[in-house]
Amino acid sequence: MPLQFSWLLLEGLLPLAGAGVIYLLWGVFRYVAAVDKSFKYHWSEAADPLGWLYGAVIIAAQSAMKCFSEHGDHQTLAWMCVLGGLACLLLLVAAMTDRAATAAWKPPISLQVFAVVLVGGILYVGLKVHTPLEGTTP
Amino acid sequence: MTVNARSKTTPDAAKDAAELQQAVESLVRDRPDLIDPRNLRRFKQALNEYIAARNSERTSESSDKTAKIEREKARKLTSFATVVSGAVSAGLIATAIAPGAPELVIGGVAVLGLLGSKVIARGLDRLMERKEQDSSSPRSSL
Numbered sequence: 001m002p003l004q005f006s007w008l009l010l011e012g013l014l015p016l017a018g019a020g021v022i023y024l025l026w027g028v029f030r031y032v033a034a035v036d037k038s039f040k041y042h043w044s045e046a047a048d049p050l051g052w053l054y055g056a057v058i059i060a061a062q063s064a065m066k067c068f069s070e071h072g073d074h075q076t077l078a079w080m081c082v083l084g085g086l087a088c089l090l091l092l093v094a095a096m097t098d099r100a101a102t103a104a105w106k107p108p109i110s111l112q113v114f115a116v117v118l119v120g121g122i123l124y125v126g127l128k129v130h131t132p133l134e135g136t137t138p
Numbered sequence: 139m140t141v142n143a144r145s146k147t148t149p150d151a152a153k154d155a156a157e158l159q160q161a162v163e164s165l166v167r168d169r170p171d172l173i174d175p176r177n178l179r180r181f182k183q184a185l186n187e188y189i190a191a192r193n194s195e196r197t198s199e200s201s202d203k204t205a206k207i208e209r210e211k212a213r214k215l216t217s218f219a220t221v222v223s224g225a226v227s228a229g230l231i232a233t234a235i236a237p238g239a240p241e242l243v244i245g246g247v248a249v250l251g252l253l254g255s256k257v258i259a260r261g262l263d264r265l266m267e268r269k270e271q272d273s274s275s276p277r278s279s280l
Contacts, residue, residue, distance in 0.1 A: 094219035121230035
């Protein structure tokens with residue numbers, strides 16, 4: 001498997017969506033094993049935008065550090081990673097403040113959508129950063 | 139020279155004391171049964187309960203107001219963070235798609251993302267609010 005795709009799977013998607021996937025699998029197993037299929041399972045709880053944002057901050061920081069240490073043509077990407085990480089951090093802190101102020105807090109749909117877009121953008125940039133340049137050995 | 143502030147009676151304190159004396163006199167006049175210590179004790183207990191209930195009502199009102207202000211502040215911070223994340227997302231995608239693009243172009247795309255995300259976020263939240271209201275309100279019978 002190419003290096004960048006193994007990074008995307010093992011260091012990108014697995015930490016971000018792993019817990020959600022496990023929760024979904026648990027629901028599926030419960031459904032399969034249950035005799036009475038009418039039990040209630042909150043499938044939407046698998047979507048955890050706060051966890052994604054926190055994971056994306058770390059991925060952005062790692063990608064930025066890799067870019068800065070290589071001193072290559074990736075300087076713009078490095079700064080975009082820094083900006084992306086800061087935006088994730090801001091969104092994460094804002095969501096936590098909102099959650100603290102409201103007892104029955106649920107992430108608003110706009111937060112979920114923009115968290116997905118931002119995390120997707122950071123993963124895409126991270127993939128670019130971790131793609132080895134042609135003619136270089138990883 | 140130090141002046142003992144407690145020993146001096148301000149006009150407000152004197153007025154309060156006069157009002158209290160008036161209230162006590164009118165109470166004794168209207169309720170002669172309060173001369174009995176048992177009745178007086180019961181009256182005192184009822185008065186204390188009444189005052190405590192009034193105070194707790196006032197406290198809960200003020201804490202409700204504070205919570206509302208906190209919620210409003212948090213909502214504003216979230217909408218600001220959403221707009222910033224929209225701008226950064228647009229910039230990120232522009233940089234990743236066109237790595238050699240001038241910074242001015244990336245900045246322009248980010249500004250477009252900022253404006254677009256403001257509109258999109260507001261629209262999405264209104265849509266969800268309307269959906270929730272529709273699902274929570276009872277259906278009118280035809």
